[in-house]
Amino acid sequence: MKNEQVHAIIGPQTSSQAKFVIELGGKAEVPIVSFSATSPTLSATRSNYFVRTAQNDSSQVKAIASIVQAYGWREIVPIYEDTEYGNGLVPFLLDAFQEIDTRVPYGSRIPLDFNHTQIMRELNKLKAMQKSIFLVHMSALLGSRLFLLAKEAGMMSEGYAWIVTDGLSALLDPVGYELMDSMQGVLGVRPHIPASKKLESFKSRWRKNFTTSKPQIKMNELNLFGLWAYDTVWAIAMAVEKAGIVHSGYVKPNTSESTDDIASLGKSEMGPRLLRSILSTRFQGLSGDFHLGWWRNGFTPDVFRSVVQALPFPLPYEFIPFVNKNKQSAGTYNELLYQIKLKRFDAVVGDVTIIANHSLYVDFTLPYSESGIRMLVLTKRDERDNMWIFLKPLSLELWLTTGIAFIFTGLVVWVLEHRENKEFRGKPVQQLGTTLWFSFSTLFFAHREKVVNNWTRFVLIIWIFVVLIISQSYTASLASMLTVKPLQPAFVDVKEIKRNRYFVGHQKNSFVKDFLVKELNFHASLLKEYETPEEYHHALSIGIRKGGVAAIFDEIPYVKLFLAKYGSKFQMVGPTYKTDGFGFAFPLQSPLVPYVSRAILKVTQDKDKMEEIERRNFGRETTCLDQASMVTSGGLSLPSFGGLFIITGVASMSALLIYVTKFLYIHWPASNTMDQDKPFYMRIIELAKHFDKEDPSAHHLKIAGSSVHPIPSVEIVGASPNIDDAHGHSSTSIEGSGDIIVDQDHDNHTPGSGVANPEPPHTP
Structure with missing residues (x-):
């Protein structure tokens, strides 16, 4: 990926x-x-x-369970290798054996690095436990060692039974004589490879080419994985041609240039297009019909088979796909049903919705599926395990606006209090700290700094009200996120999607397109067609801003098929738009219709039978199908609190403007008369100096000054009014304990002297 910038990788093995x-x-x-x-x-x-072009191991489980049930074995011991491959199948085996009442008393797990002694010890342990029925799920390398040692331990004799999964049986043809001899009597399962001229021709060419190029090497037969590998290469080659892949590289992210950084790989420009092309590729390969997309299969044939079994008479049938020579769909559902009128098909037992206009040329049976169209949307992920979830209750815009409001309110309070309040004076750093501390402390407790300006009190009344609402809303939103499982869909309202003109998707060639246009009034230009669940997944995952869709509308059975694979990320939401469901179509006045309809009733009313069919096709997980009722509120956004911020902003600005206007009215003329020749910026500096001084007219400052710096009492005895001192100064004193002596000679008064100290009176 890093050095070659490949578009696809075949493997790993x-x-x-x-x-x-x-x-x-x-x-x-x-x-x-x-x-x-x-x-x-x-x-x-x-x-x-x-993309897996091989069979999932779980596909063989039912075949294995059927073998065990046929032989009547009531107990079986799985022996499997301790790897991703070996451990992955065990849960499926346990479920299958439980359904047929077969016990699994013990599971033998053997790591790949076990030597002969360790494997033999495990086999002897099983022998001592008197276990005799074994299922082996291993790769060929470990499995061949196991069976050689099992024969040595005497466990391949009469009284023991061994079954192997396709991982072993598909690779043991042919093998060495010694291994084949040790595995006599072992029963295995493997996927069916249909015979074809194409396969026989390839085998002939394979033998000829291999013998010519490497005559010294003994040729092995082609195994199943070899055929799958060959078909895989062909599928990718065809997909590249169909997608029109040109030379292109990776889009590099804005990350570190470190060679060890996985994120620095970037993203393939052609990867998404090639993936869609691969998933839609279908052809006749060496291993059979190569088709990766799964749609319109499984559920419908299973129901039809069950219905045929419920008929009171045998009904032979053959499934014929409605495809063209390229193995693609040969047309719409209308065209498919019209084949009955043309007598090319005797019936249609696909996923056909019962619609009135179809009944003009076919007769439908009773519906066999749940009816209705639902909206499928992306589900937002659970944020409760996010270490930054405490930031989620508020949007980024609201966080930034709140922070700016805190700082702005603190600055307004500082301006209003600076000249009159000693709490907001001192060194610049101390003033800055006090300002920010004062503003942010309103979140949690009453601040210790007292305010003295009435305009400050006005600003704080409104600000504290805003803080109260924001803090309470934040607490409630965070509590909701932490305590309620947030299965919040990206969209819940069809009106919102239409109002914003978002794209929506539907299945190709489905009547749902007409339903969206005629019933829900979507514009045809906003509709996108898709064929496979993978295309649904891609369109919903990339979202509306990257060429995807806001929602996909489809019939409930299809939505279930999709959710069976991708249920954890998506939801069905909104109302159910009623339809008549799926039905089987026959020629007009066909005598089979009433019989098939009665058989459908028997099958659909058999809850156990229908649950088995649905579980086989839709999986066991059903809890994610419809959880729209558990929607929680998202984070709080700025528009929700816009009015509050406007109110507090207007209040703060009004108080600030009134205060500044008053200050300028008093001090600006003084700054002009100080020096008419000073430039404008110097006058601004003079105003700033005036602003930085304490306001001597402030009532609380006068009180504070007299209490902090008291003038000492002076007692003068024998003084009389208008006594001239030695210097000719005339003074007046108050006999007794006086607080202040006023010096009437203002010109010669010593600045800063607090009291008068007259000389002693002359002796008569």
Whole structure:
């Protein structure tokens, strides 16, 4: 990816390797196509860019369970390798054996690095436990060692039974004589490869070319994984041609240039287009019909088979796909149903919705599926485990606006209090700290700094009211995020989607398109068609801003098929738009219609039967299908509090303007008369100096000054009014204990002297 900037990767070979490479492919948006990584756990990663062209190991579980049930074995011991490949199948095996009442008393897990002695010790342990029925799920390398040692331990004799999964059986043809001899009597399962002229021709050419190029090497037969590998290469080659891939590189992110940084890989420019092309590729390969997309299959045939079994008479049938020579859909549903009128088909048992205009040329049976159209949207992820969740209750704009409001309010308070309040005086750093502390402390407790200006009190009354509302709203929103599971859909209202003219999706060739245009009044230009669940997933995941869709409308069975694979990320929301459901179509006045309809009633009313069919096709997880009622509120945004910020801003600015106007009215003329020749900026500096001085007219400052600096009492005895001192000064004193002596000679008064100290009176 880093050095070659590849568009796709074929591989890796093992499931353990694939788990890591899948993650890289998802980050770089490079399709990872594996023909041999078969562990079911890889599907749980739900990476858009992981494509498996091999059979999932879980597909063989029912066949294995049927064998065990047929032989009547009531107990079985799985022996599996301790890897991603080996461990991934175990949960599926346990479920399958539980359904047929077969016990699994013990599971033998063998690591790849076990030597012969350790494997033999495990086999002897099983022998001592008197276990005799075993299921082996291992790769060929470890499995071959196991069976050689099992024969040595005497466990391949009569009284023991062994079953192997396709991981072993598909690779043991042919093998060495010694291994084949040790595995006599072992029963295995493997996927079916249909015979074809194309396959036989390839085998012939393979033998000829291999013998010519490497005559010294003994040729092995082609195994299943080899055929899958060949078809995989062809599929990617066809997908590249169809997608029109040109030379292009990766879009580099704005990250570190470090060679060890995975994020520096960037994203493939052609990856998303190539992925869609691969998923829609279909052809007849060596291993059979190569088709990765899954849609319109499974549920409908299963129901039809069950209905045929419920008929009172045998009904032979053959499934014929409605496809063209390229194995693509041959037309719309209307065109499919019209084939009955043309007598090209005897019936249509696909996923056909019962619609009135279709009944003009076919007869429908009773519906066999849940009816209705639902809206499918992306679900926002659970944020409760996010270490930064405390920031989520407020939007970024609201955080920034609140912070600016705190600083602005603190500055307004400082301006209003600076000249009159000693709490807001001192060194610049101390004043800045006091200002910020005063503003932010209003969030939590009553501040110790007292305010003396009435305009300050006016500003604070409104500001504290705003802070109260914001803090209470933040607390409530955060509590909701932490205590309620947030299954919040991206969209819940169809009106919102239409109002904003967002794109919506639907299934190609479906009547849902007409429903969206005629019933929900969507403009046709805003509709996008998709064919596979993977395309649905991609369109919803990338969102409306990157060419995706806001929602997808489809019939409930299809939505269930989609949610069975991607249920954790998406939801069905909104109302159910009623339809008549899926039905089977027959020619007009066909005598089969009433019989098939009665059989449908038997099948659909058999809850156990329908639950089995739905579980087989839609999976076990059903809790994510409709949880729109658990929507929680999102984070608080700025518009919700815009009015409060406007009020507090107007109040603060009004108080500030009134105060500044008053100050300028008093001091600006004085600054002009100080020096008419001074430039304007010097006058501004003079005003700033005036502002920085304490206001001597402030009532509280006068009180504070007299209490802090008292004038000492002076007692003068024998003084009389208008006594001239030795210097000819005339003074007046108050006999007794006087507080102040006023010197009437203002010109010669010593500045800063607090009291008069007259000389002693002359002796008569």
